[in-house]
Amino acid sequence: MSTSSPAVAVPTHWYNITADLPKPPPPPLHPGTGEPIQPADLAALFPKALIAQEAASESYIEIPEPIRDIYATWRPSPLFRATRLEQELGTAARIYVKYEGASPVGSHKVNSAVAQAYFNADDGVTTLTTETGAGQWGSALAFACAMFGIDLEVWQVKASYATKPYRRHLIETYGGTVHPSPSELTESGRAVLADDPDSPGSLGVAVSEAVEVAASNPAARYALGSVLNHVLLHQTVIGQETIAQLRAAGEDSVDVIYGCAGGGSNLAGLAFPFLREVLHERAATRVVAAEPSACPSLTAGEYRYDHGDLAGLTPLLKMHTLGQDFVPSPIHAGGLRYHGMAPLLSHAVELGYVEGQAISQQDAFAAGILFSRTQGIVPAPEACHGLAAAVADLRGSSTPTAVVLGLSGHGQLDLPAYAAYLAGELTDT
């Protein structure tokens, strides 16, 4: 019998792992001075509440009622036991799946988007800017901005804007505006176009455009969908719900958590509440961060200070990085094509609480097909990486472990990638 644990409540607080870590994460540095960044340095880009959360030291931060009100339309998100996958793998493990794809936009991204839109609206901000690649974050923020009456301008990497129109249409359906990046609307965009009028764009350029517009408009701010501490914080509703749902299902401890990691917010949101128990020596849960072998920041990157964008406008962040100018191959898991890893998650890796694992695109889609045909949900290509890591570990295992798979979103807007895989057209690079 599948386990659905609907009696669990939506969390009232976000969990801040910083409060429980044995040593604090290295601070972000100002890109000009190289000194630790001050809250005032961030005021042009983010509202007060998010800046405070970025440096918060308390263990729990209350979730305002208007945010919980919107969370309640799809949260608590489903947790179910993947019994048919267990049978197919011939494993003695009990596999639980925490599924974020039932959200209005089909991924976990809304957990932070709703919070960011609320705190900006509460601070009098009337316009948000952001960048997006394939459009997961852009569409999540468009949803959230519609809920709180904020205008949204999205710079979408031109290659995706042209070839993957569905999420662009989703942003527009919510009332947001989408610009292909590089655009003629910013100095950053015009500079790139002057050099190469046919530039397909990149996330790095799109960040620069969105930041430039926000910084030049006092009523506008900028929003980022991963990497930063406050984004990871907002995602901790996932892990808190999972712990409560597992208890309701009679599982008091978890042996391993598997999830995908691009910027890191989805995995951190699931794992950090479990790591709280590990940090207090009440549990011994392993956390596996599955990343694409085409963009392996944890398994092949360096742990050092680096910029978050190509142009070097953002603060320097201590993280696992492939270098700010690293350009990953065009794999289908667009959400995992980032050169760095969230500083908090990188810190947890350095301390030994999280381990990276690189997964090939072929193995990822094979796991996605297996999951689709056993459990019935087509996973987002990003999420397939976490599934593949679990499948490799658990197939034929006679150890009765309890494991949790984080399924960050559905793949209904990524079906052409599945078709390409089934047709044998995908490569690993």
Next chain:
Amino acid sequence: MSTSSPAVAVPTHWYNITADLPKPPPPPLHPGTGEPIQPADLAALFPKALIAQEAASESYIEIPEPIRDIYATWRPSPLFRATRLEQELGTAARIYVKYEGASPVGSHKVNSAVAQAYFNADDGVTTLTTETGAGQWGSALAFACAMFGIDLEVWQVKASYATKPYRRHLIETYGGTVHPSPSELTESGRAVLADDPDSPGSLGVAVSEAVEVAASNPAARYALGSVLNHVLLHQTVIGQETIAQLRAAGEDSVDVIYGCAGGGSNLAGLAFPFLREVLHERAATRVVAAEPSACPSLTAGEYRYDHGDLAGLTPLLKMHTLGQDFVPSPIHAGGLRYHGMAPLLSHAVELGYVEGQAISQQDAFAAGILFSRTQGIVPAPEACHGLAAAVADLRGSSTPTAVVLGLSGHGQLDLPAYAAYLAGELTDT
């Protein structure tokens, strides 16, 4: 505060409205003899259990455990109060939304697909055939067949096969096979192609191809996604859950139910459990069946015996029909482009328990945009028709009614239609 009522259980039985109707619905007639059809006449197409359900007289039919087990991965489906839509409409009505889009394929179709696949597998059937237009039904059945190890062959209307590949990819991801219809694989298909090699196909031809293949293979059966009694029966989990969820939210009665109606299964599934209370004179709930003005079987069709397909191979069904050769305009709500209405729903209309209402495509998409920007869920174009009927009735209303909107699915694979609407490119025909 939005109302989410997760403490409600998945129903253990389906509700059969036939048992409570003041007079029975007119029986289906054999296409050759014109006499009421006998169970044996259907044995080549359907498994025993479904044939029995088609003519069942008991009020409740138990849902087998393996079906409930799969239902439990997304059911009970969400019920929430649409407070932001209420504010936008300036209405005193309390608007509740029952949302089927959180299912693995994004619509209500899986409720019957899982049941049909189970009963076929239980009867030793190894292959199912079906037709699909835009692909909602085909993808739902592909999901269900994957769960029970049944091979699936889908004939998809060639126009959709070529222009709307996402749901075709979804069927293939689940392991199903998709043939563009008309195909060279059947006599019916070859006959059409001989006449017109460039035929874009139609649901009528696709039905004929799927039926022909099932009838010629003893291990194969045919599956239909709407119209028939057993399909409506399976959908009654929707309404039963809604009643329980409303009670948990403190609502003991509902004044009006709004839903879209193409073949009729989604609306019947929501409304019939409420009509049970009306039939027993314990409630006075109105039921509004919203249909496209481009395909208005209830509001402009005749109530008479007609075939379910173009070629006249199916039994004669007493229903509201625009004629078996009616070809609706190519509106985007593909699921509502059917010439007839389910006999049971038609019968309920004739008895005065359900009222039809025609909605233009423009009004439907306008309601879809309004709903997206207030409640955050982009509705399927089909579902927009029910929303539009509710919006027209409730805007500015000072009457504190309690209403339920049936939201049969999400529109993430229909986003190009929203883009066309926003660009002013849609017409009403």
